[in-house]
Amino acid sequence: xxxxxxxxxxxxxxxxxxxxxxxxxxxxxxxxxxxxxxxxxxxxxxxxxxxxxxxxxxxxxxxxxxxxxxxxxxxxxxxxxxxxxxxxxxxxxxxxxxxxxxxxxxxxxxxxxxxxxxxxxxxxxxxxxxxxxxxxxxxxxxxxxxxxxxxxxxxxxxxxxxxxxxxxxxxxxxxxxxxxxxxxxxxxxxxxxxxxxxxxxxxxxxxx
Amino acid sequence: xxxxxxxxxxxxxxxxxxxxxxxxxxxxxxxxxxxxxxxxxxxxxxxxxxxxxxxxxxxxxxxxxxxxxxxxxxxxxxxxxxxxxxxxxxxxxxxxxxxxxxxxxxxxxxxxxxxxxxxxxxxxxxxxxxxxxxxxxxxxxxxxxxxxxxxxxxxxxxxxxxxxxxxxxxxxxxxxxxxxxxxxxxxxxxxxxxxxxxxxxxxxxxxx
Numbered sequence: 001x002x003x004x005x006x007x008x009x010x011x012x013x014x015x016x017x018x019x020x021x022x023x024x025x026x027x028x029x030x031x032x033x034x035x036x037x038x039x040x041x042x043x044x045x046x047x048x049x050x051x052x053x054x055x056x057x058x059x060x061x062x063x064x065x066x067x068x069x070x071x072x073x074x075x076x077x078x079x080x081x082x083x084x085x086x087x088x089x090x091x092x093x094x095x096x097x098x099x100x101x102x103x104x105x106x107x108x109x110x111x112x113x114x115x116x117x118x119x120x121x122x123x124x125x126x127x128x129x130x131x132x133x134x135x136x137x138x139x140x141x142x143x144x145x146x147x148x149x150x151x152x153x154x155x156x157x158x159x160x161x162x163x164x165x166x167x168x169x170x171x172x173x174x175x176x177x178x179x180x181x182x183x184x185x186x187x188x189x190x191x192x193x194x195x196x197x198x199x200x201x202x203x204x205x206x207x208x
Numbered sequence: 209x210x211x212x213x214x215x216x217x218x219x220x221x222x223x224x225x226x227x228x229x230x231x232x233x234x235x236x237x238x239x240x241x242x243x244x245x246x247x248x249x250x251x252x253x254x255x256x257x258x259x260x261x262x263x264x265x266x267x268x269x270x271x272x273x274x275x276x277x278x279x280x281x282x283x284x285x286x287x288x289x290x291x292x293x294x295x296x297x298x299x300x301x302x303x304x305x306x307x308x309x310x311x312x313x314x315x316x317x318x319x320x321x322x323x324x325x326x327x328x329x330x331x332x333x334x335x336x337x338x339x340x341x342x343x344x345x346x347x348x349x350x351x352x353x354x355x356x357x358x359x360x361x362x363x364x365x366x367x368x369x370x371x372x373x374x375x376x377x378x379x380x381x382x383x384x385x386x387x388x389x390x391x392x393x394x395x396x397x398x399x400x401x402x403x404x405x406x407x408x409x410x411x412x413x414x415x416x
Binding site: 019020021022030037042044045077078080081082154177178179184191194195198199202203 | 290411
């Protein structure tokens with residue numbers, strides 16, 4: 001199972017954002033939504049063997065972690081507004097989730113009142129790559145398709161998070177010479193994995 | 209100058225779409241907008257040496273071609289709704305454009321009442337690559353950073369367009385084993401060009 005972990009310092013965990021001004025009202029949840037599309041959707045299909053974790057640290061409800069499973073997710077559409085509506089409904093229903101486990105609130109969308117440590121516990125022990133401009137070239141590294149790929153938001157990683165990830169032994173990796181948007185990083189990592197492990201490693205049947 | 213040519217069979221050329229339902233009301237202009245972001249925007253900056261052409265064939269105003277120049281574009285934001293508003297204003301102002309030349313209607317955004325041939329005339333003679341699942345691997349090909357990259361929409365290329373592009377001698381190229389969204393194709397092509405030609409080949413100073 002390929003998993004992306006998107007860590008946002010500002011994204012509002014409550015879902016109380018305006019669909020008409022996502023960048024200005026949500027703490028840049030738009031950045032995360034574009035990553036969800038890039039990680040999970042292909043032309044006329046869904047990647048069944050991919051999972052996305054969103055860590056939302058913004059607002060009084062933060063931190064919250066959202067897990068989106070390609071295997072069971074429904075109604076994932078590529079446009080930002082549709083994804084924003086789906087995430088908003090999920091977050092608004094998450095008032096009483098615990099920090100100890102992910103609770104499924106929509107098909108394939110689960111939430112816990114946790115942060116990085118709760119995500120790592122849920123994902124289990126696996127290799128991991130910290131996407132960072134200062135890292136070694138991902139193309140030149142041995143990769144696993146059963147790994148965690150950590151990506152920051154528009155602000156990158158905060159220092160505490162970066163230090164923690166590196167202390168845990170995850171590999172610092174770069175995708176190229178230009179500082180890209182988070183969703184472009186997801187697209188490029190995904191392409192490298194598709195090339196190495198083949199399309200069947202992630203893409204399932206077409207959604208209905 | 210790197211240029212992407214996005215060809216949409218359905219995208220409404222009039223700009224008469226609803227911002228609250230882009231996929232359902234615009235002939236999938238959302239697909240094109242995501243490609244614009246992937247081609248032109250980087251983390252906290254704009255790619256100065258990249259140009260995007262959109263060919264919109266839908267509705268009674270079609271075909272229209274829109275040119276977006278990284279060198280002179282302003283107010284390009286990454287979120288879909290902001291880009292949809294900018295394109296809508298531009299298209300609505302394009303009632304009287306001619307087929308003979310691109311007219312600048314917003315900073316860096318120009319429109320002509322043309323189709324593929326008008327885009328090719330404007331771009332001038334250059335190498336070109338037709339992004340297609342059946343093509344040869346782009347990574348294994350010699351590439352130019354002064355080239356045209358043709359990409360279809362969610363329906364791919366229609367047969368007439370594909371035949372015309374190949375007849376013109378452009379190279380059929382693929383980015384990998386999975387049929388991707390158009391914007392993922394833009395991201396992957398862009399990464400390959402960044403790797404070969406360096407960041408300065410496309411990224412300019414930060415926008416204000």
